[in-house]
Amino acid sequence: MNAVVLIDTLLLILVTITAVAIIEVRNLYASVMLTSVYSLLMALVWVNMHSMDVAFTEAAVGGGISTILLIGTLVHTAREERPIKARVHWKALLVTAVTGAALIYGTFDMPRFGDPHAPIHHFRVPEMMAQTVGFANGTKGKQAPPEGFDAREYRSFNGRVADIPDDPTDTAWRETSVLAQDGIIVPKVIGHAAHAPVHDDAGHHPHPADDFNGHVPNSVTSLLAAYRGYDTMFETTVIFTAGISLIMLLRRPRRQGEAQVGAPMVDQAVLRVVTKMSVPFILLFGLYVITHGELGPGGGFQGGVVIACGFILYALIFGRAALYRVLPPPVIDVLTGLGVLLYSGTGAACLLLGGQFLDYSMLNRLSPGDGESLGMTLVEYGVGITVSMVMLNIFNQLAEEQPT
Amino acid sequence: MTHVLGIYNYWIYVLLMMIGLYGVIAKPNLIKQAIALGLFQTGIFLYYISMAVIDDGTAPVWFVDPQDPGQKFMGPYDNPLPHVLILTAIVVSVSVLAVALALIINIRRAYGTIEADQIEVMDQQDRLAEFRAGATLDAADAAELAGVGGHHD
Amino acid sequence: MLWNEIVTTVLLGLGCVVSLTGALGLLRMPDFYTRLHTAGKTDSLGQFLILLGLVFVTPDLLTQIKLVGVAMILMIAAPTATHAITKAAHLNDLRPWTKRDPGGEP
Numbered sequence: 001m002n003a004v005v006l007i008d009t010l011l012l013i014l015v016t017i018t019a020v021a022i023i024e025v026r027n028l029y030a031s032v033m034l035t036s037v038y039s040l041l042m043a044l045v046w047v048n049m050h051s052m053d054v055a056f057t058e059a060a061v062g063g064g065i066s067t068i069l070l071i072g073t074l075v076h077t078a079r080e081e082r083p084i085k086a087r088v089h090w091k092a093l094l095v096t097a098v099t100g101a102a103l104i105y106g107t108f109d110m111p112r113f114g115d116p117h118a119p120i121h122h123f124r125v126p127e128m129m130a131q132t133v134g135f136a137n138g139t140k141g142k143q144a145p146p147e148g149f150d151a152r153e154y155r156s157f158n159g160r161v162a163d164i165p166d167d168p169t170d171t172a173w174r175e176t177s178v179l180a181q182d183g184i185i186v187p188k189v190i191g192h193a194a195h196a197p198v199h200d201d202a203g204h205h206p207h208p209a210d211d212f213n214g215h216v217p218n219s220v221t222s223l224l225a226a227y228r229g230y231d232t233m234f235e236t237t238v239i240f241t242a243g244i245s246l247i248m249l250l251r252r253p254r255r256q257g258e259a260q261v262g263a264p265m266v267d268q269a270v271l272r273v274v275t276k277m278s279v280p281f282i283l284l285f286g287l288y289v290i291t292h293g294e295l296g297p298g299g300g301f302q303g304g305v306v307i308a309c310g311f312i313l314y315a316l317i318f319g320r321a322a323l324y325r326v327l328p329p330p331v332i333d334v335l336t337g338l339g340v341l342l343y344s345g346t347g348a349a350c351l352l353l354g355g356q357f358l359d360y361s362m363l364n365r366l367s368p369g370d371g372e373s374l375g376m377t378l379v380e381y382g383v384g385i386t387v388s389m390v391m392l393n394i395f396n397q398l399a400e401e402q403p404t
Numbered sequence: 405m406t407h408v409l410g411i412y413n414y415w416i417y418v419l420l421m422m423i424g425l426y427g428v429i430a431k432p433n434l435i436k437q438a439i440a441l442g443l444f445q446t447g448i449f450l451y452y453i454s455m456a457v458i459d460d461g462t463a464p465v466w467f468v469d470p471q472d473p474g475q476k477f478m479g480p481y482d483n484p485l486p487h488v489l490i491l492t493a494i495v496v497s498v499s500v501l502a503v504a505l506a507l508i509i510n511i512r513r514a515y516g517t518i519e520a521d522q523i524e525v526m527d528q529q530d531r532l533a534e535f536r537a538g539a540t541l542d543a544a545d546a547a548e549l550a551g552v553g554g555h556h557d
Numbered sequence: 558m559l560w561n562e563i564v565t566t567v568l569l570g571l572g573c574v575v576s577l578t579g580a581l582g583l584l585r586m587p588d589f590y591t592r593l594h595t596a597g598k599t600d601s602l603g604q605f606l607i608l609l610g611l612v613f614v615t616p617d618l619l620t621q622i623k624l625v626g627v628a629m630i631l632m633i634a635a636p637t638a639t640h641a642i643t644k645a646a647h648l649n650d651l652r653p654w655t656k657r658d659p660g661g662e663p
Contacts, residue, residue: 023423023436028436082433096429121483220488224491242503
């Protein structure tokens with residue numbers, strides 16, 4: 001029983017109690033606050049499981065944006081749930097008990113928590129993490145290597161070769177590779193070649209070999225932007241669609257003289273001063289999170305949500321009129337689409353440069369790893385712009401309605 | 405028994421999923437249902453990410469050791485692919501929540517209530533009022549009426 | 558134990574004691590304002606002590622600076638949040654609990 005499971009259990013007891021409370025509490029505002037607490041506890045569970053990007057996203061999205069959305073809705077709907085006669089819904093309990101039993105019966109086949117021999121750690125992970133881009137990959141559409149390029153040396157480290165073939169059905173290497181010879185079957189990738197960088201001019205920092213993850217230390221971001229690039233592009237489209245749906249569902253044609261902007265809080269000195277001090281740093285931090293996503297936890301979604309929260313704080317304290325001076329609604333609408341355009345535009349640019357769609361290594365001929373890194377930065381900015389503007393749009397829609 | 409000790413955490417995730425499912429089925433309040441759907445989704449995320457964890461693993465971030473050139477990991481690292489998928493799923497879940505809440509606001513405007521059973525009753529009364537006012541029945545309504553005349557549901 | 562581990566232990570212990578009393582106060586206090594008072598201690602003092610305690614066992618300087626930065630930011634933001642909640646309650650005419658008039662808020 002490792003420590004992760006122990007802390008996991010303690011946190012999950014708290015999470016389960018909070019979940020039951022969310023369902024059973026009648027006052028909807030209390031339910032929403034408990035949802036925020038639930039998201040925070042869930043972020044702690046993710047940190048315990050070493051998944052930093054997911055924890056960051058859950059804390060920002062679940063604890064921040066979800067709460068704002070739900071409170072914004074509660075203003076226009078009820079405050080309390082109507083009391084129902086039966087305390088426990090027996091038919092629902094029966095259905096969930098049967099479903100739960102079936103799922104628990106299914107979990108008996110799972111490997112134990114953290115098992116290093118589990119199939120998930122062996123199937124494609126070593127190839128995926130050691131995947132090279134540019135010269136040595138051999139897939140169609142990749143550029144030709146320069147003169148004197150040695151693919152074997154490219155993939156070796158300290159004289160030991162980690163020769164992983166490109167054919168995924170050829171798995172004989174697992175028996176004889178250095179990974180197995182080290183006596184452990186865990187996917188401990190040996191490393192990458194440390195040969196001289198491709199271009200050595202002054203001012204350019206020396207970097208390791210141009211592997212798939214060579215310039216992007218955060219493998220979660222690199223998988224998100226490159227290995228699952230289509231996935232992320234359409235997910236950005238999903239957020240964009242949510243923004244459009246909100247506009248279609250909630251936007252009313254504005255009649256004359258109906259300026260429904262919130263009043264600025266002129267008498268709240270403490271809040272005004274602290275907000276005025278904090279908002280620049282919040283926005284800067286959001287930009288930092290988007291850009292630093294390749295080097296540590298972070299990325300487009302998290303940074304976009306932080307930027308949106310900065311703007312929402314400004315709108316709450318200084319009034320939406322002040323926000324509309326900074327970001328008029330037409331600009332918000334245009335920027336919403338601009339993020340998706342940036343993402344797919346980067347992919348199209350790679351197409352026009354001679355590679356496949358979303359093949360970022362085409363962006364930098366001399367050093368494909370740099371190209372991958374540049375492509376990932378661009379798409380993360382696209383995602384960040386769309387996410388922040390959609391969240392701001394949703395807040396504006398919810399705040400603009402007349403309370404019914 | 406040792407096998408159970410290794411997999412009981414999955415049972416807690418199943419319990420969370422079932423709490424969410426119970427909330428969706430049992431509670432007539434639409435906002436409660438939207439929140440409970442989110443609970444169900446987080447149960448699934450937990451299940452996914454717990455599969456990626458490995459003993460003594462670290463976060464899947466490469467680092468550069470100044471003594472030993474080249475990027476590498478210290479030792480076993482968690483599988484990053486489920487993290488990627490769940491990142492996507494979390495953001496999709498909040499998008500779903502946003503659209504659901506917008507629909508709930510519109511339902512409140514149209515019906516004046518957000519309790520599902522009251523809305524159903526009002527819908528049935530609307531259809532009954534339409535029928536009594538002499539509105540023509542479409543094919544589905546006529547078939548239903550004929551079925552009601554023959555036997556009870 | 559080295560000196561920095563002793564300092565960390567003491568600071569973390571103090572931080573946990575503050576958090577625990579905050580949680581206890583949340584359950585036992587008679588009134589909204591008093592409950593918020595004790596909970597606010599956790600947010601400002603408790604987190605400051607815990608983060609400061611972690612500074613002494615962190616190996617590299619950049620993480621130490623980041624920890625102190627986070628503690629400072631929370632030290633500014635958390636009392637502001639408590640102030641906002643209290644002001645909102647006050648503006649909504651929530652009367653505080655007094656011994657003679659316990660009808661403010663259960």
